[in-house]
Amino acid sequence: MEGESHKANQNNEIEKLIIIGGGPAAYTAAIYGIRSGLNPLIFAGYEHGGQLLLTTYVEDFPSYPSILGPDLMKKMEDHVVKLGGRIVYKDVEKVDLSSYPFKVSCEGKDYFSYSLIIATGAKPRWLGLPNEQRLIGKGVSNCAVCDGFFFKGKKVAVVGGGDTAMEDASYLANLASEVYLIHRRDTFRAVEYRQEKVKSNPKIKIIYNSVVTDVLGNEKVEGIKIKNLITGEEKDLEVQGLFVAIGHDPNTALFKGQLEMDNNGYIITTEFTKTSKEGVFAAGDVVDKKYRQAIVAAGWGAMAALDAREYLSNKKLN
Amino acid sequence: MAKDLNKESFDQAISKSKVSIVDFWAEWCMPCRMLEPVMEELEKELKGKIDFYRVNVDENPELAARFGIESIPTLFIFKEGKPVDEIIGFRQKRELESLISQYI
Numbered sequence: 001m002e003g004e005s006h007k008a009n010q011n012n013e014i015e016k017l018i019i020i021g022g023g024p025a026a027y028t029a030a031i032y033g034i035r036s037g038l039n040p041l042i043f044a045g046y047e048h049g050g051q052l053l054l055t056t057y058v059e060d061f062p063s064y065p066s067i068l069g070p071d072l073m074k075k076m077e078d079h080v081v082k083l084g085g086r087i088v089y090k091d092v093e094k095v096d097l098s099s100y101p102f103k104v105s106c107e108g109k110d111y112f113s114y115s116l117i118i119a120t121g122a123k124p125r126w127l128g129l130p131n132e133q134r135l136i137g138k139g140v141s142n143c144a145v146c147d148g149f150f151f152k153g154k155k156v157a158v159v160g161g162g163d164t165a166m167e168d169a170s171y172l173a174n175l176a177s178e179v180y181l182i183h184r185r186d187t188f189r190a191v192e193y194r195q196e197k198v199k200s201n202p203k204i205k206i207i208y209n210s211v212v213t214d215v216l217g218n219e220k221v222e223g224i225k226i227k228n229l230i231t232g233e234e235k236d237l238e239v240q241g242l243f244v245a246i247g248h249d250p251n252t253a254l255f256k257g258q259l260e261m262d263n264n265g266y267i268i269t270t271e272f273t274k275t276s277k278e279g280v281f282a283a284g285d286v287v288d289k290k291y292r293q294a295i296v297a298a299g300w301g302a303m304a305a306l307d308a309r310e311y312l313s314n315k316k317l318n
Numbered sequence: 319m320a321k322d323l324n325k326e327s328f329d330q331a332i333s334k335s336k337v338s339i340v341d342f343w344a345e346w347c348m349p350c351r352m353l354e355p356v357m358e359e360l361e362k363e364l365k366g367k368i369d370f371y372r373v374n375v376d377e378n379p380e381l382a383a384r385f386g387i388e389s390i391p392t393l394f395i396f397k398e399g400k401p402v403d404e405i406i407g408f409r410q411k412r413e414l415e416s417l418i419s420q421y422i
Contacts, residue, residue, distance in 0.1 A: 046352060046355070046356055046411065047352055048352070093412075136407070137407060138388055141389055146350075147388060147390070149344070150387070
Protein backbone atom coordinates (compact mmCIF):
# COMPACT_ATOMS: atom_id res chain seq x y z
CA MET A 1 0.00 0.00 0.00
CA GLU A 2 1.51 3.26 -1.18
CA GLY A 3 0.32 5.47 1.69
CA GLU A 4 2.31 3.45 4.17
CA SER A 5 5.66 3.59 2.41
CA HIS A 6 6.90 6.78 4.01
CA LYS A 7 8.61 6.90 7.32
CA ALA A 8 8.60 10.32 8.90
CA ASN A 9 11.49 11.32 11.07
CA GLN A 10 11.19 10.03 14.60
CA ASN A 11 10.07 12.34 17.40
CA ASN A 12 9.04 15.20 15.11
CA GLU A 13 12.62 15.79 14.13
CA ILE A 14 12.99 18.82 11.88
CA GLU A 15 13.48 17.94 8.22
CA LYS A 16 16.26 19.51 6.19
CA LEU A 17 14.17 19.62 3.05
CA ILE A 18 10.51 19.11 2.26
CA ILE A 19 9.48 18.91 -1.39
CA ILE A 20 5.85 19.50 -2.32
CA GLY A 21 4.77 18.09 -5.66
CA GLY A 22 4.56 14.86 -7.62
CA GLY A 23 5.67 15.67 -11.16
CA PRO A 24 9.03 15.81 -12.98
CA ALA A 25 10.23 18.90 -11.06
CA ALA A 26 9.48 17.39 -7.65
CA TYR A 27 10.94 13.96 -8.43
CA THR A 28 14.11 15.40 -9.94
CA ALA A 29 14.48 17.71 -6.92
CA ALA A 30 14.07 14.59 -4.77
CA ILE A 31 16.81 12.71 -6.64
CA TYR A 32 19.24 15.63 -6.29
CA GLY A 33 18.17 16.23 -2.70
CA ILE A 34 18.73 12.61 -1.71
CA ARG A 35 22.13 12.47 -3.41
CA SER A 36 23.10 15.70 -1.63
CA GLY A 37 22.43 13.95 1.66
CA LEU A 38 19.42 16.07 2.57
CA ASN A 39 17.10 13.06 3.00
CA PRO A 40 14.08 15.05 1.75
CA LEU A 41 10.48 14.26 2.61
CA ILE A 42 8.37 14.42 -0.55
CA PHE A 43 4.66 15.22 -0.45
CA ALA A 44 3.63 13.94 -3.86
CA GLY A 45 -0.11 14.20 -3.19
CA TYR A 46 -2.96 11.97 -4.27
CA GLU A 47 -2.50 13.29 -7.80
CA HIS A 48 1.13 12.20 -7.88
CA GLY A 49 2.45 11.86 -11.40
CA GLY A 50 1.18 15.26 -12.41
CA GLN A 51 0.06 16.40 -15.82
CA LEU A 52 1.98 13.67 -17.65
CA LEU A 53 -0.65 11.23 -16.43
CA LEU A 54 -3.13 12.91 -18.72
CA THR A 55 -1.01 12.42 -21.81
CA THR A 56 -0.26 9.53 -24.12
CA TYR A 57 3.11 9.35 -25.82
CA VAL A 58 5.96 11.67 -24.83
CA GLU A 59 8.46 11.81 -27.66
CA ASP A 60 10.73 14.66 -26.63
CA PHE A 61 12.21 13.45 -23.35
CA PRO A 62 15.89 12.56 -23.97
CA SER A 63 16.73 8.86 -23.76
CA TYR A 64 13.10 7.91 -24.48
CA PRO A 65 12.29 8.27 -28.21
CA SER A 66 8.71 7.35 -27.32
CA ILE A 67 7.28 6.64 -23.89
CA LEU A 68 3.82 6.86 -22.35
CA GLY A 69 3.52 9.87 -20.00
CA PRO A 70 2.34 7.70 -17.07
CA ASP A 71 5.22 5.24 -17.66
CA LEU A 72 7.75 8.07 -17.65
CA MET A 73 6.40 9.29 -14.30
CA LYS A 74 6.46 5.76 -12.88
CA LYS A 75 10.13 5.51 -13.86
CA MET A 76 10.93 8.81 -12.13
CA GLU A 77 9.06 7.72 -9.03
CA ASP A 78 10.85 4.34 -9.02
CA HIS A 79 14.16 6.18 -9.30
CA VAL A 80 13.33 8.22 -6.19
CA VAL A 81 12.17 5.14 -4.30
CA LYS A 82 15.28 3.20 -5.33
CA LEU A 83 17.45 5.92 -3.82
CA GLY A 84 15.49 5.56 -0.59
CA GLY A 85 13.24 8.58 -1.07
CA ARG A 86 10.44 9.04 1.44
CA ILE A 87 7.27 9.80 -0.56
CA VAL A 88 3.94 10.68 1.03
CA TYR A 89 1.03 10.18 -1.38
CA LYS A 90 -1.26 12.59 0.41
CA ASP A 91 -2.19 16.23 -0.07
CA VAL A 92 -0.62 19.06 1.85
CA GLU A 93 -3.40 21.17 3.31
CA LYS A 94 -1.54 24.09 4.77
CA VAL A 95 1.88 25.64 4.58
CA ASP A 96 3.02 28.21 7.12
CA LEU A 97 6.04 30.22 6.03
CA SER A 98 5.68 32.86 8.75
CA SER A 99 7.64 30.88 11.33
CA TYR A 100 10.93 29.03 11.02
CA PRO A 101 11.41 26.14 10.53
CA PHE A 102 8.57 26.18 8.00
CA LYS A 103 5.45 24.22 8.86
CA VAL A 104 3.68 21.87 6.45
CA SER A 105 0.36 20.32 7.50
CA CYS A 106 -1.01 17.14 5.99
CA GLU A 107 -4.10 15.29 7.19
CA GLY A 108 -3.92 16.49 10.75
CA LYS A 109 -0.16 16.15 11.16
CA ASP A 110 2.43 18.92 11.20
CA TYR A 111 5.87 18.58 9.66
CA PHE A 112 8.74 21.05 10.06
CA SER A 113 11.57 21.80 7.67
CA TYR A 114 14.54 24.15 7.31
CA SER A 115 13.99 24.43 3.57
CA LEU A 116 11.18 23.92 1.11
CA ILE A 117 10.88 23.23 -2.59
CA ILE A 118 7.55 24.03 -4.19
CA ALA A 119 6.91 21.98 -7.32
CA THR A 120 3.14 21.75 -7.28
CA GLY A 121 2.76 22.20 -11.02
CA ALA A 122 -0.26 23.46 -12.90
CA LYS A 123 -3.76 22.36 -13.70
CA PRO A 124 -5.70 22.67 -16.96
CA ARG A 125 -7.70 25.85 -17.47
CA TRP A 126 -11.38 25.97 -18.41
CA LEU A 127 -13.01 28.49 -20.73
CA GLY A 128 -15.11 29.76 -17.82
CA LEU A 129 -18.49 29.62 -19.57
CA PRO A 130 -21.46 28.77 -17.28
CA ASN A 131 -22.76 26.05 -19.61
CA GLU A 132 -19.27 24.61 -19.96
CA GLN A 133 -19.01 24.21 -16.19
CA ARG A 134 -22.51 22.72 -16.01
CA LEU A 135 -21.69 20.09 -18.64
CA ILE A 136 -18.29 18.92 -17.37
CA GLY A 137 -18.41 15.14 -17.58
CA LYS A 138 -21.45 15.37 -19.83
CA GLY A 139 -19.49 15.97 -22.98
CA VAL A 140 -17.16 18.69 -21.70
CA SER A 141 -13.72 17.40 -20.77
CA ASN A 142 -10.11 18.47 -20.34
CA CYS A 143 -8.68 14.98 -20.66
CA ALA A 144 -8.87 13.48 -24.13
CA VAL A 145 -7.09 10.27 -23.15
CA CYS A 146 -9.52 9.75 -20.25
CA ASP A 147 -12.77 10.55 -21.97
CA GLY A 148 -12.11 10.04 -25.70
CA PHE A 149 -13.39 6.47 -25.27
CA PHE A 150 -16.95 7.76 -24.85
CA PHE A 151 -16.90 9.57 -28.18
CA LYS A 152 -16.29 6.72 -30.59
CA GLY A 153 -17.92 7.59 -33.90
CA LYS A 154 -19.18 10.94 -32.60
CA LYS A 155 -18.28 14.51 -33.54
CA VAL A 156 -16.09 16.43 -31.13
CA ALA A 157 -14.38 19.81 -30.88
CA VAL A 158 -11.02 20.65 -29.36
CA VAL A 159 -10.27 24.24 -28.30
CA GLY A 160 -6.71 25.52 -28.12
CA GLY A 161 -3.56 26.06 -30.12
CA GLY A 162 -0.77 24.59 -28.02
CA ASP A 163 0.85 21.18 -27.74
CA THR A 164 -1.97 19.74 -25.65
CA ALA A 165 -4.62 20.81 -28.15
CA MET A 166 -2.67 19.20 -31.04
CA GLU A 167 -2.12 15.97 -29.12
CA ASP A 168 -5.75 15.86 -28.06
CA ALA A 169 -7.00 16.46 -31.63
CA SER A 170 -4.71 13.74 -33.03
CA TYR A 171 -5.71 11.28 -30.32
CA LEU A 172 -9.43 11.97 -30.72
CA ALA A 173 -9.21 11.62 -34.52
CA ASN A 174 -8.58 7.90 -33.93
CA LEU A 175 -11.91 7.58 -32.16
CA ALA A 176 -14.30 10.30 -33.26
CA SER A 177 -15.94 10.57 -36.67
CA GLU A 178 -14.87 14.19 -37.01
CA VAL A 179 -12.73 16.56 -34.97
CA TYR A 180 -13.02 20.35 -35.13
CA LEU A 181 -9.95 22.15 -33.84
CA ILE A 182 -10.89 25.67 -32.82
CA HIS A 183 -8.21 28.29 -32.22
CA ARG A 184 -8.51 31.99 -31.57
CA ARG A 185 -5.51 32.92 -33.74
CA ASP A 186 -4.40 31.98 -37.25
CA THR A 187 -1.21 30.26 -36.11
CA PHE A 188 -0.56 27.55 -33.53
CA ARG A 189 1.79 27.74 -30.58
CA ALA A 190 2.53 24.00 -30.67
CA VAL A 191 5.81 22.56 -31.96
CA GLU A 192 5.96 21.94 -35.71
CA TYR A 193 5.75 18.18 -35.81
CA ARG A 194 2.58 18.18 -33.72
CA GLN A 195 1.06 20.85 -35.98
CA GLU A 196 1.92 18.80 -39.06
CA LYS A 197 0.27 15.72 -37.60
CA VAL A 198 -2.94 17.70 -37.14
CA LYS A 199 -2.86 19.50 -40.47
CA SER A 200 -2.31 16.31 -42.43
CA ASN A 201 -5.09 14.38 -40.69
CA PRO A 202 -8.17 14.33 -42.94
CA LYS A 203 -10.49 13.83 -39.96
CA ILE A 204 -9.40 17.09 -38.30
CA LYS A 205 -11.02 20.30 -39.49
CA ILE A 206 -9.22 23.41 -38.30
CA ILE A 207 -11.23 26.54 -37.56
CA TYR A 208 -8.91 29.52 -37.10
CA ASN A 209 -9.58 32.95 -35.57
CA SER A 210 -12.55 31.64 -33.63
CA VAL A 211 -13.63 31.29 -30.03
CA VAL A 212 -16.24 29.16 -28.30
CA THR A 213 -18.90 31.46 -26.85
CA ASP A 214 -21.38 28.91 -25.51
CA VAL A 215 -21.93 25.21 -24.99
CA LEU A 216 -25.34 23.91 -26.07
CA GLY A 217 -27.41 21.08 -24.65
CA ASN A 218 -29.53 20.32 -21.60
CA GLU A 219 -28.40 16.99 -20.20
CA LYS A 220 -25.46 16.49 -22.53
CA VAL A 221 -23.41 18.49 -24.97
CA GLU A 222 -25.29 18.78 -28.25
CA GLY A 223 -23.27 21.53 -29.82
CA ILE A 224 -21.21 24.67 -29.36
CA LYS A 225 -21.55 28.26 -30.44
CA ILE A 226 -18.45 29.69 -32.08
CA LYS A 227 -17.62 33.22 -33.12
CA ASN A 228 -15.20 34.27 -35.83
CA LEU A 229 -13.12 37.08 -34.32
CA ILE A 230 -12.41 38.70 -37.69
CA THR A 231 -15.86 38.68 -39.32
CA GLY A 232 -17.83 38.66 -36.06
CA GLU A 233 -19.96 35.90 -37.54
CA GLU A 234 -21.48 33.44 -35.06
CA LYS A 235 -22.58 29.91 -35.81
CA ASP A 236 -23.52 26.66 -34.13
CA LEU A 237 -21.48 23.50 -34.55
CA GLU A 238 -23.10 20.17 -33.87
CA VAL A 239 -20.73 18.18 -31.60
CA GLN A 240 -21.24 15.72 -28.77
CA GLY A 241 -17.94 16.44 -27.07
CA LEU A 242 -15.90 19.54 -26.25
CA PHE A 243 -12.29 19.11 -25.17
CA VAL A 244 -10.77 22.20 -23.61
CA ALA A 245 -6.99 22.56 -24.01
CA ILE A 246 -6.37 26.27 -23.66
CA GLY A 247 -3.53 26.25 -21.16
CA HIS A 248 -2.87 25.89 -17.49
CA ASP A 249 -3.01 27.70 -14.17
CA PRO A 250 -0.35 27.18 -11.49
CA ASN A 251 -1.30 25.29 -8.31
CA THR A 252 -0.25 28.00 -5.88
CA ALA A 253 -3.34 28.55 -3.70
CA LEU A 254 -1.46 27.14 -0.67
CA PHE A 255 1.07 29.95 -0.87
CA LYS A 256 -1.20 32.92 -1.54
CA GLY A 257 -0.20 35.91 0.56
CA GLN A 258 2.98 34.14 1.67
CA LEU A 259 5.08 34.34 -1.49
CA GLU A 260 5.34 36.91 -4.25
CA MET A 261 3.33 35.89 -7.28
CA ASP A 262 2.38 37.50 -10.56
CA ASN A 263 -1.20 38.32 -11.57
CA ASN A 264 -1.74 34.81 -12.87
CA GLY A 265 -0.56 33.15 -9.66
CA TYR A 266 2.88 32.07 -10.90
CA ILE A 267 5.52 32.22 -8.18
CA ILE A 268 8.09 34.91 -8.84
CA THR A 269 11.69 33.78 -8.42
CA THR A 270 15.05 35.52 -8.53
CA GLU A 271 18.43 33.90 -9.22
CA PHE A 272 16.56 31.01 -10.87
CA THR A 273 14.70 29.19 -8.07
CA LYS A 274 14.72 31.53 -5.06
CA THR A 275 11.27 32.76 -4.02
CA SER A 276 10.58 35.92 -2.06
CA LYS A 277 11.02 33.88 1.15
CA GLU A 278 14.55 32.84 2.02
CA GLY A 279 14.83 29.07 2.22
CA VAL A 280 11.82 28.49 -0.03
CA PHE A 281 12.54 27.48 -3.61
CA ALA A 282 10.19 26.93 -6.54
CA ALA A 283 10.57 24.70 -9.59
CA GLY A 284 8.68 23.64 -12.70
CA ASP A 285 5.28 24.80 -13.91
CA VAL A 286 4.57 26.88 -10.78
CA VAL A 287 7.27 29.23 -12.06
CA ASP A 288 7.46 28.46 -15.75
CA LYS A 289 4.71 30.02 -17.81
CA LYS A 290 6.64 29.77 -21.03
CA TYR A 291 8.17 26.36 -21.76
CA ARG A 292 6.03 23.91 -19.74
CA GLN A 293 7.94 20.81 -20.75
CA ALA A 294 8.66 17.74 -18.65
CA ILE A 295 12.39 18.06 -19.32
CA VAL A 296 12.40 21.76 -18.39
CA ALA A 297 10.50 21.03 -15.16
CA ALA A 298 13.03 18.30 -14.36
CA GLY A 299 15.85 20.79 -14.90
CA TRP A 300 14.19 23.27 -12.56
CA GLY A 301 13.90 20.52 -9.96
CA ALA A 302 17.62 19.83 -10.09
CA MET A 303 18.38 23.55 -9.77
CA ALA A 304 16.04 23.98 -6.80
CA ALA A 305 17.61 21.06 -4.94
CA LEU A 306 21.12 22.37 -5.55
CA ASP A 307 20.01 25.82 -4.38
CA ALA A 308 18.44 24.31 -1.26
CA ARG A 309 21.67 22.44 -0.57
CA GLU A 310 23.67 25.65 -0.91
CA TYR A 311 21.27 27.52 1.37
CA LEU A 312 21.41 24.82 4.05
CA SER A 313 25.16 24.59 3.85
CA ASN A 314 25.52 28.38 4.25
CA LYS A 315 23.32 28.14 7.33
CA LYS A 316 25.31 25.12 8.53
CA LEU A 317 22.10 23.08 8.56
CA ASN A 318 23.16 20.42 6.08
CA MET B 319 -11.79 -3.82 -1.62
CA ALA B 320 -14.80 -2.52 -3.52
CA LYS B 321 -16.88 -5.22 -5.19
CA ASP B 322 -16.91 -5.31 -8.98
CA LEU B 323 -20.37 -5.18 -10.49
CA ASN B 324 -21.59 -6.06 -13.97
CA LYS B 325 -24.93 -5.69 -15.70
CA GLU B 326 -26.21 -8.95 -14.17
CA SER B 327 -25.26 -8.15 -10.57
CA PHE B 328 -25.73 -4.38 -10.57
CA ASP B 329 -29.41 -3.85 -9.73
CA GLN B 330 -29.59 -6.46 -7.03
CA ALA B 331 -26.47 -5.17 -5.26
CA ILE B 332 -27.55 -1.54 -5.39
CA SER B 333 -31.09 -2.21 -4.15
CA LYS B 334 -29.79 -4.31 -1.25
CA SER B 335 -27.53 -1.51 0.02
CA LYS B 336 -28.92 1.27 2.17
CA VAL B 337 -26.31 3.66 0.83
CA SER B 338 -23.81 2.74 -1.84
CA ILE B 339 -21.19 4.38 -3.98
CA VAL B 340 -20.27 3.10 -7.43
CA ASP B 341 -16.95 4.01 -9.01
CA PHE B 342 -17.11 3.90 -12.84
CA TRP B 343 -13.56 3.39 -14.03
CA ALA B 344 -11.24 1.82 -16.61
CA GLU B 345 -7.76 0.35 -16.62
CA TRP B 346 -6.36 3.00 -19.01
CA CYS B 347 -7.78 5.98 -17.13
CA MET B 348 -5.01 7.53 -15.04
CA PRO B 349 -7.21 9.77 -12.88
CA CYS B 350 -9.25 6.62 -12.08
CA ARG B 351 -6.10 4.95 -10.85
CA MET B 352 -5.18 8.03 -8.82
CA LEU B 353 -8.61 7.82 -7.22
CA GLU B 354 -8.12 4.17 -6.28
CA PRO B 355 -6.06 4.68 -3.08
CA VAL B 356 -8.39 7.51 -2.03
CA MET B 357 -11.41 5.22 -2.39
CA GLU B 358 -9.64 2.42 -0.54
CA GLU B 359 -9.01 4.71 2.41
CA LEU B 360 -12.57 6.01 2.38
CA GLU B 361 -13.86 2.45 2.28
CA LYS B 362 -11.86 1.59 5.40
CA GLU B 363 -13.10 4.72 7.19
CA LEU B 364 -16.74 4.33 6.22
CA LYS B 365 -16.99 0.58 6.67
CA GLY B 366 -20.51 -0.51 7.60
CA LYS B 367 -22.01 2.87 6.71
CA ILE B 368 -21.78 2.72 2.95
CA ASP B 369 -21.13 -0.06 0.44
CA PHE B 370 -18.40 0.45 -2.14
CA TYR B 371 -18.76 -0.93 -5.67
CA ARG B 372 -16.91 -0.55 -8.95
CA VAL B 373 -17.96 -0.81 -12.58
CA ASN B 374 -15.38 -1.27 -15.32
CA VAL B 375 -16.78 0.74 -18.25
CA ASP B 376 -14.75 -1.23 -20.81
CA GLU B 377 -16.43 -4.45 -19.75
CA ASN B 378 -19.81 -2.86 -19.05
CA PRO B 379 -20.56 -0.22 -21.68
CA GLU B 380 -24.32 -0.81 -21.15
CA LEU B 381 -24.09 0.33 -17.53
CA ALA B 382 -22.01 3.36 -18.48
CA ALA B 383 -24.58 4.29 -21.13
CA ARG B 384 -27.50 3.70 -18.75
CA PHE B 385 -26.12 6.29 -16.33
CA GLY B 386 -25.10 8.71 -19.08
CA ILE B 387 -21.42 8.51 -18.24
CA GLU B 388 -19.16 10.42 -20.62
CA SER B 389 -16.20 10.96 -18.36
CA ILE B 390 -14.37 8.82 -15.86
CA PRO B 391 -13.82 8.55 -13.03
CA THR B 392 -17.46 9.16 -12.16
CA LEU B 393 -18.84 8.23 -8.76
CA PHE B 394 -22.56 7.55 -8.37
CA ILE B 395 -24.13 7.59 -4.92
CA PHE B 396 -27.27 5.50 -4.44
CA LYS B 397 -29.69 5.58 -1.54
CA GLU B 398 -32.00 2.57 -1.32
CA GLY B 399 -31.31 1.81 -4.95
CA LYS B 400 -31.96 5.31 -6.26
CA PRO B 401 -29.22 7.59 -7.61
CA VAL B 402 -28.94 10.67 -5.40
CA ASP B 403 -25.67 12.22 -6.50
CA GLU B 404 -22.99 12.07 -9.14
CA ILE B 405 -19.39 13.17 -8.66
CA ILE B 406 -17.38 13.58 -11.84
CA GLY B 407 -13.60 13.60 -12.02
CA PHE B 408 -10.79 13.16 -9.51
CA ARG B 409 -11.43 14.74 -6.12
CA GLN B 410 -9.33 15.16 -3.02
CA LYS B 411 -10.07 12.88 -0.10
CA ARG B 412 -11.38 15.65 2.16
CA GLU B 413 -13.77 16.85 -0.53
CA LEU B 414 -15.10 13.35 -1.15
CA GLU B 415 -15.54 12.77 2.57
CA SER B 416 -17.78 15.80 2.91
CA LEU B 417 -19.71 15.05 -0.30
CA ILE B 418 -20.38 11.46 0.73
CA SER B 419 -21.08 12.12 4.41
CA GLN B 420 -24.26 14.06 3.66
CA TYR B 421 -25.89 10.80 2.54
CA ILE B 422 -24.98 8.70 5.58
